[in-house]
Amino acid sequence: MAKKVNASHILVKSEAEAKEILEKIKAGDNFENLAKKTSNCPSGKKGGGLGWFGKGMMVKEFEDACFNAKEGDILGPVKTQFGYHIIKVNETK
Template sequence: MTTKVRASHILVKTEAEAKDILSKINAGDDFGTLAKKFSTCPSGKKGGDLGWFSKGMMVKEFEEASFKTKKGDITGPVKTQFGYHIIKVTDTK
């Protein structure tokens, strides 16, 4: 059976912006609220939720980071062709 990950993310244009948002999360700010406020991805409206995905469905850098991150953990910034992502893995199966 293939492993699947459910993740949320916040996508921004610059690494500095991503690091600033990550520091807000580490200080206790809510991931979903920050996604709605700052993410340039349409998923931001849903608190950054991307739903379930398996390998081969996301860009390489994003996928590698997502599958390496434990459920409940947050990683980033991860650079892709779209910008910089803060990724929160919400579940795995």
Template sequence: MAKKVRASHILVNSEKEAKDILAKLNSGENFEELAKKYSTCPSGRKGGDLGWFGKGMMVKEFEDASFSAKDGDVTGPVKTQFGYHIIKITGNK
């Protein structure tokens, strides 16, 4: 079976905003609450949850970051055509 990843993300328009949110995460703030507050993606309403996805389902930069991280990792900012993502890996299979 092909590898799949489950991830949540927070999508914002600037690298500075992404770094500010990362600082909040590093000081113990809740990822899902920050996603609801700041993410420009509709998934923000669900705490940033994108569900399970396989290779080829996301833009390359997002996919590369997601598939190279482990469960529980938070990575970013990752720049794509949509903006800057902070990605939290919530599952691997």
């Protein structure tokens, strides 16, 4: 079976904003609450959850970051055509 990832993300327009959000998460702020407050993606309303996805379902930069991470990792900023992402890898299988 091909590897799948369950991830959440926060999408913002600037790298500076993404770094600021990442610092808040490292300081103990709740990822899901920050996603609801700051994410430009419709998934933000659900705490950033994207559900399960396999290879070829997301843009390359986002996918590469997710598939090279371990469960529980928080990554970013990851730049894509949509903006800057902070990514939380919830589960892998």
